[in-house]
Amino acid sequence: MARTVDLVVVGGGAMGLATAWQAAVRGHDVVLLERFERGHHHGASHGTTRNLNIAYDDGEYVDLVARARTLWDELAVVTDTPLLDLVGVVNHGRPDMLRRMRELHAERGVDSEFVAPGDAGRRWTGLRFETDVLWVPDSGRIRAADALAAFERVATELGAEVRWSTPVTGIEIEGDDRARVVTADEEYLAPRVVVTAGAWTEGLVGGLARLPRLVVTQEQPAHFRVTDDDAVWPGFNHRPDPDGGDDAWWYGPVYGMLTPGEGVKAGWHRTGPVTDPDARSYLPEPVQFEALRRYAREWLPGVDAETADPISCTYTSTDTEDFVLDRVGPLVVGAGFSGHGFKFTPLVGELLVDLVEDGEVPARFRQLGSA
Numbered sequence: 001m002a003r004t005v006d007l008v009v010v011g012g013g014a015m016g017l018a019t020a021w022q023a024a025v026r027g028h029d030v031v032l033l034e035r036f037e038r039g040h041h042h043g044a045s046h047g048t049t050r051n052l053n054i055a056y057d058d059g060e061y062v063d064l065v066a067r068a069r070t071l072w073d074e075l076a077v078v079t080d081t082p083l084l085d086l087v088g089v090v091n092h093g094r095p096d097m098l099r100r101m102r103e104l105h106a107e108r109g110v111d112s113e114f115v116a117p118g119d120a121g122r123r124w125t126g127l128r129f130e131t132d133v134l135w136v137p138d139s140g141r142i143r144a145a146d147a148l149a150a151f152e153r154v155a156t157e158l159g160a161e162v163r164w165s166t167p168v169t170g171i172e173i174e175g176d177d178r179a180r181v182v183t184a185d186e187e188y189l190a191p192r193v194v195v196t197a198g199a200w201t202e203g204l205v206g207g208l209a210r211l212p213r214l215v216v217t218q219e220q221p222a223h224f225r226v227t228d229d230d231a232v233w234p235g236f237n238h239r240p241d242p243d244g245g246d247d248a249w250w251y252g253p254v255y256g257m258l259t260p261g262e263g264v265k266a267g268w269h270r271t272g273p274v275t276d277p278d279a280r281s282y283l284p285e286p287v288q289f290e291a292l293r294r295y296a297r298e299w300l301p302g303v304d305a306e307t308a309d310p311i312s313c314t315y316t317s318t319d320t321e322d323f324v325l326d327r328v329g330p331l332v333v334g335a336g337f338s339g340h341g342f343k344f345t346p347l348v349g350e351l352l353v354d355l356v357e358d359g360e361v362p363a364r365f366r367q368l369g370s371a
Contacts, residue, residue: 215274
């Protein structure tokens with residue numbers, strides 16, 4: 001006999017765990033099902049650190065980061081866990097984009113300032129700069145692995161059930177307020193099912209709702225050994241100048257941060273090869289990886305570029321890089337976080353539970369259609 005619950009969450013990465021937390025806070029009887037074991041490295045949520053950067057050239061995203069920051073602070077308080085290291089973030093390259101970011105900050109009261117490249121180089125000796133730098137001090141580093149543990153802990157303390165190593169073999173829509181979720185050893189009936197399955201989203205819900213195009217790529221950042229022990233390391237984002245010939249060899253924007261105990265993490269953003277999440281090599285594409293080492297040689301004087309220790313993760317991206325947060329009947333989908341979603345994790349959980357409760361989310365995220 002099927003077990004009846006208020007809500008089933010399919011996918012136990014960052015977004016699914018945040019959804020379970022928010023659902024449990026609101027009193028829902030929630031079960032989360034994750035196909036892999038706790039702490040696995042097959043998706044997009046593993047790893048020790050992520051950047052918390054408020055520098056967007058889109059006002060709505062700036063506002064959403066501010067809302068997410070409030071929830072990060074709330075999670076840290078209720079779990080008594082430090083989750084944010086406010087080491088700041090430096091943004092350089094693409095002066096037109098940086099000016100727009102600064103204008104949005106000024107409109108919204110976000111603390112940021114331009115720093116001349118020479119001054120920036122003396123202040124942050126591990127990095128090299130050729131253009132003005134947009135410094136955002138109230139930003140920094142998210143302790144990503146600690147955050148996953150915190151979400152799970154507080155959700156289960158509030159009554160949520162998290163089942164690891166439990167693949168979902170099928171989701172069946174049985175009405176506007178009824179769905180069946182099938183695993184190898186149990187079935188669940190619920191008025192709402194939230195799918196936060198990352199690279200596996202299309203396979204789980206492609207026949208149940210019309211999704212926007214989702215492209216799964218294997219991304220391949222790396223950790224580099226720090227050689228400048230005196231360097232101060234903010235998070236960093238570096239965008240190529242589309243009109244600058246010197247950047248022609250770049251694959252795309254570069255992001256990075258210090259990961260304590262592991263080195264400086266750096267990577268190309270959203271440039272990895274398209275992949276099947278069930279048939280990945282987990283090995284870096286060699287040409288892109290060598291280009292990343294070249295970037296480190298030229299732009300990260302505080303690291304040893306030859307010590308690159310590769311990391312493998314997936315991005316699931318929409319064409320616009322806007323997330324998919326939407327509902328069709330009993331099915332709610334959170335997907336397409338496009339490599340910049342982690343900073344929004346607690347807010348995504350809140351928005352997905354809003355959809356569970358027939359609430360609204362920003363229109364740009366309503367990207368589902370009926371199958």
